[in-house]
Amino acid sequence: MGASFHSALQSLRATRGWKSIFRHNSAVTNRARSLAVRGNLLLHWLPVKVKDRSLRVRTTYYLGSMSLMLFVILVVSGVLLMFYYHPTTPQAYNDMKDLRFVVTNGVLMRNLHRVAAQLMVLLVFCHMFHVFYRGGYKPPHEFNWVVGIVLLLLTLALSYTGYLLPWDQLAFWAITVGTNIISSVPLIGNKVRFVVLGGHVVGESTVLRFYVLHVIILPLLAFLFIALHIWRVQKDGGLTVASKDDEG
Amino acid sequence: MSDEKTDPAPANGDSLRDVSRRDFLNEITLGALTVAGVGSATLTYRFLSPKVLFEQSTTFRAGDPDLYPVNSVTCLQDQQVFIVRTVAGFYAVSAVCTHLGCITQWKPEENIIVCPCHGSEFEPDGKKIQGPAAHSQPHYAINLTADGELEVDKLQTIEADKVLKI
Structure with missing residues (x-):
């Protein structure tokens, strides 16, 4: 055989x-x-x-790889959720309820997306701290560190835009409070908030705007920056490996 | 560019720079791209700013002034505004907490406005008594319409000492 x-x-x-x-x-x-x-x-x-010591668990704890895997899980589960979700009010809330109680395996997909999203934020932070304490921001990795910061911000933006989409009380108030913070920026704050919300209060157009950001603009940017990030690891001469990684 | 040596004062008296064709075209292209970039950014910003809002109007009528007794605070739940009538006259105070946007409540027994979320307290005229709110509650523009009703504009904030006298 x-x-x-x-x-x-x-x-x-x-x-x-x-x-x-x-x-x-x-x-x-x-x-x-x-x-x-x-x-x-x-x-x-x-x-x-690849240097074999860069493959050891203690070199990276695979935190970056795990973040990438979570991103893949989020894309797949997110696309599946899109088949049932309408970015309108109050339909968005009803769709979320349908996913939980009516759609076959809907609760699995929704929770997969939710938990993976929260885990991704956590792991991206762990990845950042781990790289920082290993001195991974030092030359020749300094540009890739900046790319990593962009990816951190994209992860947080994806998390934040996704938070509004269930259209429940938690979502509404989180976005109300968060966008009120924008309006305290001098001079342009209120204008930025108006464009982000598509109005003066969090409403139907806000859901649509956050949906567009959440399902196409931010994931596309994240995809491009992830590709750049991984490619740069190779171009900058591999992962940061300290000599002590040889021990034990 | 060595224009000082090779280029004596031109016939018409202007000090023209000796610009090569390539530099000229590069600068023209860069300028055109800058104009196009600023134009696209402005266009996109204006496209994204909605002209028609499908939300509650920010200007609303609060009814006949006689509906409000002297020395009273009335919460208009739908509009998230307090209509306050004192001996001096009327003013409209926002009911949206300046801290994080929760809806504050009027406590007549203690004569204060309290936020249920984080406990900020305000005077009936919106003046902050205690935080975590950083600012006092803003006053909205309040006027009488031609047919004698109160009208409040929530997009226009006014000084706290301006009172509508009737």
């Missing part, structure tokens, strides 16, 4: 179609392996070579 699968894979790799997709096929030398990674869209942002 194993042998026949292996031979089937070998013959598949010999086909013209496979070779047209994966151009560096028989990776027997280090150069060919490197080219195979560099030439593949899905792999090219990963390093061609």
Whole structure:
């Protein structure tokens, strides 16, 4: 069984179609392996070579990877939730109730999205503190640190815009209070608040605006910055590894 | 650019800079892009500012002045405004707490306005007694309409000592 699968894979790799997709096929030398990674869209942002001590748990605790996995979970569960959600009032609240009590596995999807979102904020902060205490902001990583700060802000913005969407009391007051903070910015505060809310109070247009931010603009920005972030890890010479990582 | 040496004063007397074609086109392009960028930003901002609001009007009629007895504080729940009538006249005080936007309540037995969320206290004229609110409650513009009703504009705040005399 194993042998026949292996031979089937070998013959598949010999086909013209496979070779047209994966151009560096028989990776027997280090150069060919490197080219195979560099030439593949899905792999090219990963390093061609990795120091084995950078793969140890204590080097990163995989906090960044876990944040990325949570982002993937949030995208998938979020897209599924979109099939049932109308960004209007009071329908938004009813849709949220439907997801909890009517839709099959709706409560799973909603809670997956909710818990993953809260966990992502937590893990992104843990990731930031961990990188900070390891000195990961120092050259040559200083630009990637700034990209990380942008990602932290995007995570918080995604979390905040998503908070309004269930359209319950908690959502309404959180956004009322939060946007009142905007209006204390001198000169432009009230104008910014008016554009963010689409009115003078949190209402129907606010839900729609936050929805658009939450499902397309911010995730797209987050996707671009995550790609840049991971690609820069490789370009800046890999993860920050201290010599003490060799011990124990 | 070495315009001082190679470029003696031009015939018409103006001190023209010796600009290469490439620099000229670069600057023109940069200028055009700046204009286009500022224009797009302004256009987008104006597009995102709604002209028609499907929300409660910020100006409302509060009815006949005689509805309010002298020395009374009346909370208009729907409008989130206190209509206060003193011997001097009328004023309208916001019922939205300046701290974090909760709706304050009038306590007639203690003669104060209290916020249920974090316990800020205000005088009937909106003056802050104790925090956490940082400011006193604003007064809204209040006027009489032609047919003799009170009208309040919640977008216009006025000085606390301005009172509508009737």
